[in-house]
Amino acid sequence: MRWLPRTVRWQLILWLMLLETLSVGLFAVILVKVEGQEIRRRALERLAHQATSVALQAEEAYRQQRPELVFPSLRMMGEAPSVARAMITDKTGDVLFVSSGDAAHSPLEPAEKAQIAQIPEHLPLVFSFGDRRWEGVKAIYDGANVRGYAWVETDRAWDTEQLDTVLRGSISFGLIWIGASGLLVLLMSRSISRPLSILQSGTRALMEGPGISANFPLPVTVDNEFGDLIQAFNRMVAALEEQRSGLNDTLSLLDSMLANAPIGLVFFDRQCRIVRVNEVFAEMTGVALSRHLGRTLPEVLPERIAKRLEGAVRHVIESELPVHDLELEGRPGESGGRWTWLVTAYPVRPSPNKLRWVGAIVMDVSERKRSEDALRRTEKLAATGRLAASIAHEINNPLEAITNLLYLLRGFCHLDDSALNYVTIAEKEVQRMSEITQQTLRFYRQSTLPARATMEELLDSVLDMYSARLSTLGIALERQYKPDLDLFCFAGEVRQVIANLVSNAIDATPGGGRLKVRARRSRDWVHPQYEGVRITIGDTGSGMTEEVRNRLFEAFFTTKGATGTGLGLWVSHEIILKHHGIIHLRSRAASEGGASGTVFQIFFPDNEELTGRVAVEDRATAKA
Numbered sequence: 001m002r003w004l005p006r007t008v009r010w011q012l013i014l015w016l017m018l019l020e021t022l023s024v025g026l027f028a029v030i031l032v033k034v035e036g037q038e039i040r041r042r043a044l045e046r047l048a049h050q051a052t053s054v055a056l057q058a059e060e061a062y063r064q065q066r067p068e069l070v071f072p073s074l075r076m077m078g079e080a081p082s083v084a085r086a087m088i089t090d091k092t093g094d095v096l097f098v099s100s101g102d103a104a105h106s107p108l109e110p111a112e113k114a115q116i117a118q119i120p121e122h123l124p125l126v127f128s129f130g131d132r133r134w135e136g137v138k139a140i141y142d143g144a145n146v147r148g149y150a151w152v153e154t155d156r157a158w159d160t161e162q163l164d165t166v167l168r169g170s171i172s173f174g175l176i177w178i179g180a181s182g183l184l185v186l187l188m189s190r191s192i193s194r195p196l197s198i199l200q201s202g203t204r205a206l207m208e209g210p211g212i213s214a215n216f217p218l219p220v221t222v223d224n225e226f227g228d229l230i231q232a233f234n235r236m237v238a239a240l241e242e243q244r245s246g247l248n249d250t251l252s253l254l255d256s257m258l259a260n261a262p263i264g265l266v267f268f269d270r271q272c273r274i275v276r277v278n279e280v281f282a283e284m285t286g287v288a289l290s291r292h293l294g295r296t297l298p299e300v301l302p303e304r305i306a307k308r309l310e311g312a313v314r315h316v317i318e319s320e321l322p323v324h325d326l327e328l329e330g331r332p333g334e335s336g337g338r339w340t341w342l343v344t345a346y347p348v349r350p351s352p353n354k355l356r357w358v359g360a361i362v363m364d365v366s367e368r369k370r371s372e373d374a375l376r377r378t379e380k381l382a383a384t385g386r387l388a389a390s391i392a393h394e395i396n397n398p399l400e401a402i403t404n405l406l407y408l409l410r411g412f413c414h415l416d417d418s419a420l421n422y423v424t425i426a427e428k429e430v431q432r433m434s435e436i437t438q439q440t441l442r443f444y445r446q447s448t449l450p451a452r453a454t455m456e457e458l459l460d461s462v463l464d465m466y467s468a469r470l471s472t473l474g475i476a477l478e479r480q481y482k483p484d485l486d487l488f489c490f491a492g493e494v495r496q497v498i499a500n501l502v503s504n505a506i507d508a509t510p511g512g513g514r515l516k517v518r519a520r521r522s523r524d525w526v527h528p529q530y531e532g533v534r535i536t537i538g539d540t541g542s543g544m545t546e547e548v549r550n551r552l553f554e555a556f557f558t559t560k561g562a563t564g565t566g567l568g569l570w571v572s573h574e575i576i577l578k579h580h581g582i583i584h585l586r587s588r589a590a591s592e593g594g595a596s597g598t599v600f601q602i603f604f605p606d607n608e609e610l611t612g613r614v615a616v617e618d619r620a621t622a623k624a
């Protein structure tokens with residue numbers, strides 16, 4: 001109903017007006033009907049009475065033999081407001097007198113004449129003819145004989161005028177009534193429409209969001225049910241506001257947790273699409289935080305990992321049970337280096353029996369994993385070391401026996417020159433074997449107490465061990481150390497450090513070059529109060545790129561594939577730190593331009609107190 005006004009107020013007024021107009025109309029119709037009948041009844045009565053009165057006067061005039069005396073009263077009758085015309089006719093219906101105009105020119109109409117036969121004795125007759133014309137007629141008697149008839153015709157205009165007056169009166173009363181009640185409703189409806197519009201604007205302000213404090217509480221302008229409604233509305237808004245601020249607090253708590261937790265957090269919807277992640281998870285995937293939303297895992301992670309993680313999420317969706325400690329491993333090259341994630345996925349239910357999201361906690365345990373592995377491998381290594389040492393020890397005795405036997409063999413007189421040559425070779429090889437076992441024993445037979453060691457002896461023992469490899473590869477060795485240089489240290493461990501550095505230098509110089517080993521008294525270049533020994537080992541080998549330089553001291557970092565362990569420098573670093581020493585390197589790879597090569601410098605403080613303390617701590621940890 002598009003024509004209907006949009007406000008309650010005007011709808012009320014419109015319906016009221018319609019209803020009242022209808023009822024006033026109905027009232028007018030009934031009034032006209034009833035009043036019309038009444039007016040007609042009275043008109044007929046009057047007509048009969050008027051006809052009788054004219055007839056009586058005519059009888060009187062006839063009795064006095066002066067019929068013309070009837071004329072004044074006939075005219076008077078004609079002047080009456082309800083009468084159109086009054087006439088006297090003779091017995092046949094010829095007009096004798098008429099109230100106005102000429103009698104000769106106003107004869108009876110045939111329909112009127114036809115009524116003469118119907119006129120009852122001594123009584124008036126009222127009849128209608130033509131279009132709404134009424135006439136009353138009565139016989140005029142002269143004794144018992146009829147002399148003629150008295151006719152009175154009514155003037156209908158008068159009747160309708162009366163009806164008009166009644167109608168006009170009631171219509172104007174109706175209009176006043178409609179107007180007054182409209183005004184009343186207009187005034188009363190303010191108490192409905194005002195609070196309604198206040199409520200409406202309040203609701204709109206509420207929906208448009210913040211700024212609640214500016215618009216609320218809504219003014220209570222009326223004291224009725226609508227006032228109560230506004231008050232209830234105000235109370236509801238206050239409660240909502242309280243809830244909303246509580247919710248905001250909780251949300252900001254959650255947000256800060258999500259942003260600052262040192263673990264990756266990610267949420268999925270039931271289609272395994274990501275709905276929320278935190279910064280840490282974004283760092284883990286290497287994809288910008290905003291680019292996770294709405295995506296699936298294969299879009300942000302390498303396919304193999306994504307499949308496994310997604311499988312866990314699906315399992316949670318189907319079983320509605322959490323999945324704990326799923327271990328995911330990234331292979332080197334798949335995305336960066338090797339890493340391990342520990343994932344726990346759990347259902348998130350906004351209501352007790354409705355799973356809406358799946359949350360996942362992703363922890364990067366690569367570091368832990370690596371050190372666990374390292375620990376395991378070191379243990380294995382230590383065990384192998386102990387085994388090697390015990391084998392070396394066991395081999396030593398038979399070796400001594402063989403040496404002695406070879407010595408005896410040489411003394412036999414009937415050995416020819418070539419046999420003697422074989423004995424010499426065998427002696428040399430046995431000598432080499434015994435050297436190897438000696439070295440092995442020296443490495444693993446941990447000296448439990450530090451002692452003063454001669455640097456020359458220490459460095460020579462290592463370099464001699466590598467002399468064969470050095471000459472095979474064509475590496476020129478340059479030694480720069482004085483015989484009187486000594487150091488209070490764990491000789492076995494210092495020897496291990498030097499062996500590691502020399503072996504690396506040899507590995508880096510497969511096509512020949514130079515190896516320089518230098519040792520001299522020096523001062524700690526960070527804490528100059530410590531005096532000690534600085535050992536420099538430099539090679540002209542391949543050098544290292546920046547990436548290698550940065551990761552050099554990590555356990556298991558190697559560029560040598562299966563032949564490397566990646567433990568040499570890590571162990572060396574540990575040993576140096578334990579001695580409060582320093583290791584420093586300069587290296588340049590061929591790709592960086594210029595001559596390639598590497599120089600390691602190590603400083604060991606020569607301080608009996610400091611190194612003694614290390615020994616005590618060492619024993620303490622060993623016991624623990």
Ligand code: ADP
Pocket residue numbers: 500504505508539541542543544548552557558559560563564565566567568569570598
């Ligand atoms: P490994 O020798 O088993 O590889 P290390 O810890 O001894 O383990 O060395 C780690 C890595 O450092 C080596 O793989 C190598 O790439 C690099 N490196 C160490 N010393 C040198 C050197 N003198 N010249 C070039 N690279 C070196």
Ligand code: MG
Pocket residue numbers: 500503504566568569
């Ligand atoms: Mg090495």
